[in-house]
Amino acid sequence: MVDVAKAAGVSLATVSAAVNGSAPVSAALKGRIHKAIRQVGYKTNAIARSLKTGTTSTIGLMVADITNPFFTTTIHAIQELAHRHGYGVMLCCSDEDADKERMHLRLLADRMVDGFIVASAGETPELRALVEGGRTPVVLIDRLVDGLETDAVVIDNVAATRDAVRHLAAAGHRRIGLITGRRTLSTGRERYEGYRQALEEAGIAFEPALVGSARFGADDGYKAAAKLLSLADRPTAIFACNNLSGIGLMRAIHDAGLRCPDDIAVACFDDFDWANVFHPRLTTVAQPTQAIGVQAMLLLLERLKDATARALPPRVVRLKAELRVRDSSVRPAR
Amino acid sequence: MVDVAKAAGVSLATVSAAVNGSAPVSAALKGRIHKAIRQVGYKTNAIARSLKTGTTSTIGLMVADITNPFFTTTIHAIQELAHRHGYGVMLCCSDEDADKERMHLRLLADRMVDGFIVASAGETPELRALVEGGRTPVVLIDRLVDGLETDAVVIDNVAATRDAVRHLAAAGHRRIGLITGRRTLSTGRERYEGYRQALEEAGIAFEPALVGSARFGADDGYKAAAKLLSLADRPTAIFACNNLSGIGLMRAIHDAGLRCPDDIAVACFDDFDWANVFHPRLTTVAQPTQAIGVQAMLLLLERLKDATARALPPRVVRLKAELRVRDSSVRPAR
DNA sequence: TTGTACGCGTTATCAC
DNA sequence: GTGATAACGCGTACAA
Numbered sequence: 001m002v003d004v005a006k007a008a009g010v011s012l013a014t015v016s017a018a019v020n021g022s023a024p025v026s027a028a029l030k031g032r033i034h035k036a037i038r039q040v041g042y043k044t045n046a047i048a049r050s051l052k053t054g055t056t057s058t059i060g061l062m063v064a065d066i067t068n069p070f071f072t073t074t075i076h077a078i079q080e081l082a083h084r085h086g087y088g089v090m091l092c093c094s095d096e097d098a099d100k101e102r103m104h105l106r107l108l109a110d111r112m113v114d115g116f117i118v119a120s121a122g123e124t125p126e127l128r129a130l131v132e133g134g135r136t137p138v139v140l141i142d143r144l145v146d147g148l149e150t151d152a153v154v155i156d157n158v159a160a161t162r163d164a165v166r167h168l169a170a171a172g173h174r175r176i177g178l179i180t181g182r183r184t185l186s187t188g189r190e191r192y193e194g195y196r197q198a199l200e201e202a203g204i205a206f207e208p209a210l211v212g213s214a215r216f217g218a219d220d221g222y223k224a225a226a227k228l229l230s231l232a233d234r235p236t237a238i239f240a241c242n243n244l245s246g247i248g249l250m251r252a253i254h255d256a257g258l259r260c261p262d263d264i265a266v267a268c269f270d271d272f273d274w275a276n277v278f279h280p281r282l283t284t285v286a287q288p289t290q291a292i293g294v295q296a297m298l299l300l301l302e303r304l305k306d307a308t309a310r311a312l313p314p315r316v317v318r319l320k321a322e323l324r325v326r327d328s329s330v331r332p333a334r
Numbered sequence: 335m336v337d338v339a340k341a342a343g344v345s346l347a348t349v350s351a352a353v354n355g356s357a358p359v360s361a362a363l364k365g366r367i368h369k370a371i372r373q374v375g376y377k378t379n380a381i382a383r384s385l386k387t388g389t390t391s392t393i394g395l396m397v398a399d400i401t402n403p404f405f406t407t408t409i410h411a412i413q414e415l416a417h418r419h420g421y422g423v424m425l426c427c428s429d430e431d432a433d434k435e436r437m438h439l440r441l442l443a444d445r446m447v448d449g450f451i452v453a454s455a456g457e458t459p460e461l462r463a464l465v466e467g468g469r470t471p472v473v474l475i476d477r478l479v480d481g482l483e484t485d486a487v488v489i490d491n492v493a494a495t496r497d498a499v500r501h502l503a504a505a506g507h508r509r510i511g512l513i514t515g516r517r518t519l520s521t522g523r524e525r526y527e528g529y530r531q532a533l534e535e536a537g538i539a540f541e542p543a544l545v546g547s548a549r550f551g552a553d554d555g556y557k558a559a560a561k562l563l564s565l566a567d568r569p570t571a572i573f574a575c576n577n578l579s580g581i582g583l584m585r586a587i588h589d590a591g592l593r594c595p596d597d598i599a600v601a602c603f604d605d606f607d608w609a610n611v612f613h614p615r616l617t618t619v620a621q622p623t624q625a626i627g628v629q630a631m632l633l634l635l636e637r638l639k640d641a642t643a644r645a646l647p648p649r650v651v652r653l654k655a656e657l658r659v660r661d662s663s664v665r666p667a668r
Numbered sequence: 669t670t671g672t673a674c675g676c677g678t679t680a681t682c683a684c
Numbered sequence: 685g686t687g688a689t690a691a692c693g694c695g696t697a698c699a700a
Contacts, residue, residue: 011687046444048677050381051692091425110380250611277584278612345671382693
């Protein structure tokens, strides 16, 4: 920049003012300066600017599983919006591991990101300190964390699961199995609660044996499903609480020599492109993945751009998910 | 840091030396300093360090479509390795749009990332300048860019497509359709070439009418497929050059009232979790997505860590993809 | 080993 | 409208 100033025959301060529009500069000088910029091949150094201004125009995005199509669409929406507002996105993935999460949170804090969007894999001191410190805005997505008072965008998991299980019950199923996710996550707890509510509504007694738990991934889902399917009095319908356990469930059904939906009805959380293409076409709970990302980024942008908004009390946005009934949950007429 | 020095009763330089290990510091002092660090709540300011050292410990990762499971696994591998080596990852997504790509490339350059990994949506002056400038190492993934002499990790698309189409031909198909991607991409051209080679091998005449083009996404794939299927003398097998057009293809087959593989055999590029679960189980060309990410990051790390390695000539790593034959390409015995 | 002074590229605050 | 100058927080060379 000092080179530009020299080349244009003006002072450093004037160049800065011209580049940032922070002070009025005469048109003539502006022209000379911009010409000099091109001549010298000057590029603004964001690092130096950050050091001075204390802002990096970068946000930290922390998700639990980047491989999951659910997060993928959300990430995409966040990025789009962030870039439109001049923010870069530094992405980290905890792989559902709280220890990794705290490491990455530290990495992001060191890099002085201006704000965080996080789908937490579990409460950590780092996350709590971040929120309670109040220096950097944090928006939670997908999962709430107990006692963390900060902005968040989640869906109504209780209602979503209740709807899905109610749909199964309405189709005449009385033995409805559940494959839950981790109970340490708010999503896991809420979806479990939705299941129980739907059973109660339908006057079906809760049976612990019909609830399997898949903490991680498709393999866990497979095992949990296989166990349910090997029950003497096996369920006639199963709801899987995320798309990974849904994969495991479908594989287990296939391996057990059963057919879906003829022998067993299936519905699961999280819709994806292929769900509507293959057989059986899968009944899913579709989350508004895009809207989650957009909302989260909007909340964050408010806190970032507007100094007065930083003092606002935490806002929790709860979006609705949509049940998409397809073939897998509906027994064909005989 | 100056506060830490005060609290520990030592000089600034000693603190810096203790933190960075750049000079020997007595154990006693080290203890005192670390205690002071905790007391003051000192966090190293990466911005200031970057300004001084000229490195940011951050790499820029630019992909064409973050929603695509193919990229997703690769991104994951890159991140994992990057974090292990103390690098942050700034992610950008061009949405297959060259203009967006140049914007994001500029954003990343402004942020002074230490290196780039890029799946380019098309050649841009920015990308070329970056590579030719030689100041920041660039590793291309998935797609080569004509005339860009830099490190790259790609797969052998010609062989992969040839294998797949050869498999179709070996099953007795003589009218084999193709749904290509964008010809401006090296992947599109190479896969097309593999198709032609396989036909020639099998002594099948090339028919332009059997080649559909899907530039973007599943909808384009649907249209291209629908056109092929409506041909008077329609193909008995179709190969789709990516997973998005594969979705479109399967949907088109369904909507045309045809069954796969009974009426039409299908294979497509890119494997994914669900391919093996639903019916028809899809025959795919599985890319070594994880290995692509690992290799790319390793190449980049070499250039980053080792000053002498920066002068090395460009290295192109070509990995092999694997044909996974499942049900969709095999006509059941009657 | 330690202290000091300087520079990295900007921006902000003054004076002119 | 414009120019000089002091920070921002850290690394480092050099002198003690």
